[in-house]
Amino acid sequence: MSVQDSNPRHVAIIMDGNGRWAKKRHLPRAMGHQKGGEAVRRAVKACSKYGIECLTLYAFSSENWKRGEEEVGDLMNLMKKFIGSDLEDFIANGIRLRILGDYTAFEPEIVALLEDALERTKAGKQTLAVALNYGSQQEIARAARLAADQGEISPETIAANLYTADLPPLDLLIRTSGEIRLSNFLLWQSAYAEMYFTEVLWPDFGEQDLKLALDEFARRERRFGGR
Numbered sequence: 508m509s510v511q512d513s514n515p516r517h518v519a520i521i522m523d524g525n526g527r528w529a530k531k532r533h534l535p536r537a538m539g540h541q542k543g544g545e546a547v548r549r550a551v552k553a554c555s556k557y558g559i560e561c562l563t564l565y566a567f568s569s570e571n572w573k574r575g576e577e578e579v580g581d582l583m584n585l586m587k588k589f590i591g592s593d594l595e596d597f598i599a600n601g602i603r604l605r606i607l608g609d610y611t612a613f614e615p616e617i618v619a620l621l622e623d624a625l626e627r628t629k630a631g632k633q634t635l636a637v638a639l640n641y642g643s644q645q646e647i648a649r650a651a652r653l654a655a656d657q658g659e660i661s662p663e664t665i666a667a668n669l670y671t672a673d674l675p676p677l678d679l680l681i682r683t684s685g686e687i688r689l690s691n692f693l694l695w696q697s698a699y700a701e702m703y704f705t706e707v708l709w710p711d712f713g714e715q716d717l718k719l720a721l722d723e724f725a726r727r728e729r730r731f732g733g734r
């Protein structure tokens with residue numbers, strides 16, 4: 508198998524451990540999230556470098572509203588700042604932004620910023636899909652409802668109505684921070700994805716950590732039920 512063949516087209520990351528990163532340093536959780544934003548920037552660059560067509564990042568789950576106003580507010584402010592500081596770079600580097608999840612539940616200012624970013628990055632060749640107010644069970648229920656409205660419920664028609672319908676099949680799912688669970692992320696899409704769990708906390712995750720995951724992926728034998 509050539510290096511090219513063994514490279515995943517679509518990598519998704521559950522970016523976990525910001526809070527523990529901050530706690531270890533006696534810093535506020537918001538600082539962990541801020542450092543997590545820097546790790547996002549590194550991951551996007553590294554994926555471009557390794558020619559990965561699509562990177563999907565779990566940024567805010569439909570269950571993360573439980574965290575309370577202050578932390579949710581910090582995350583929203585961080586998102587606004589991130590779009591402000593990085594949108595031009597994304598456009599310049601051919602990154603197409605996609606959103607998975609019902610982002611219209613966010614405050615109007617953020618919805619407007621996100622929609623502007625979607626519009627201005629749409630010519631990009633590499634995809635950065637960000638899961639925002641995303642829950643996989645909700646996504647599957649919604650897709651099944653849409654498929655039923657269209658007259659047929661089957662694996663194909665459900666898949667065609669998921670937020671990920673036009674993205675490449677998920678090859679590699681990474682979770683940082685040592686937790687071994689999916690936390691309502693890409694349940695359908697993970698059917699035959701390779702899973703990779705690392706103890707590294709998200710704010711510490713860098714190009715070398717991604718490389719380790721890609722090397723491990725290249726060693727896996729995928730069978731998709733065949734032999």
Ligand code: IPE
Pocket residue numbers: 522523524525526527528566567571582684
């Ligand atoms: C992940 O880090 C970021 C989000 C869920 C938004 P956490 O905030 O979950 O960090 P831990 O799990 O508490 O360390």
Ligand code: IPE
Pocket residue numbers: 521522523524565566567568571686688690
């Ligand atoms: C998953 O992490 C959500 C994101 C990374 C955005 P959580 O920290 O919310 O997951 P649990 O609560 O540990 O399962």
Ligand code: MG
Pocket residue numbers: 523524525
């Ligand atoms: Mg967590």
